[in-house]
Amino acid sequence: MTTYYRDRDVWITSAGVRMNGRDFALAELRQVWHKRGRRSWQAIAGRGALGLAMLMPLVVGALGVGIALIIHASAAVTIGLIGGGILVGLASAPLADLLLEHVDRSYDRGSRQLEIWGNTRAGNVLLLRTGDAARFGRIYRALQRALEPAGVTR
The missing domain is CATH 1.10.287 (Helix Hairpins)
Structure with a gap:
């Protein structure tokens, strides 16, 4: 198992993702995208x-x-x-x-709230919301690297 990113709230590995207190297997995530909130x-x-x-x-x-x-x-x-x-x-x-x-x-x-969303069988799920643009970038890139072998669309 390869760990792509890990901090106190987020853990992204080649087996799955833990964000926002929830665990997801990579196979559960059909699609992943990000949104930018309003400017602060x-x-x-x-x-x-x-x-x-x-x-x-x-x-x-x-x-x-x-x-x-x-x-x-x-x-x-x-x-x-x-x-x-x-x-x-x-x-x-x-x-x-x-x-x-x-x-x-x-x-x-950063000056905006940034969100990562995922589509699962249960519907659209907010995976992460943060105002830290640098942290968001590291997490989103790690998630992309983890999902590449699984063939999930972004």
């Missing part, structure tokens, strides 16, 4: 907020430099504002690195 605007808004958070130190730094050049202050104040603006702008690099990691993880999770 909360996930998209979160990505936008992370993008704004990355740009904010650059905007504040540019404002400091701009103000230093516009106002007619003493040389010490002008140098202080320009130096402060540059330091704030430079501080955006480590912050951007941290926030880009969160953006990458949000794309891994």
Whole structure:
């Protein structure tokens, strides 16, 4: 028996499938397909907020430099504002690195609910529902590999 995928909720082998707390022999699955749910605007808004958070130190730094050049202050104040603006702008690099990691993880999770359905003698059965796009892709590919020898349509 070959194991194609296994985690705490899903187990796909050359003999059968365990998903959503139910066991199916590969011969029981006549057809398997997937569906995408509605887009989660909360996930998209979160990505936008992370993008704004990355740009904010650059905007504040540019404002400091701009103000230093516009106002007619003493040389010490002008140098202080320009130096402060540059330091704030430079501080955006480590912050951007941290926030880009969160953006990458949000794309891994995806912005939709993804479902795997199967057709059995009893009718259509929801095999799996997840919002994690990377996990969904691994599971669906493993299911395809397991079903290839059985000749099940996708």
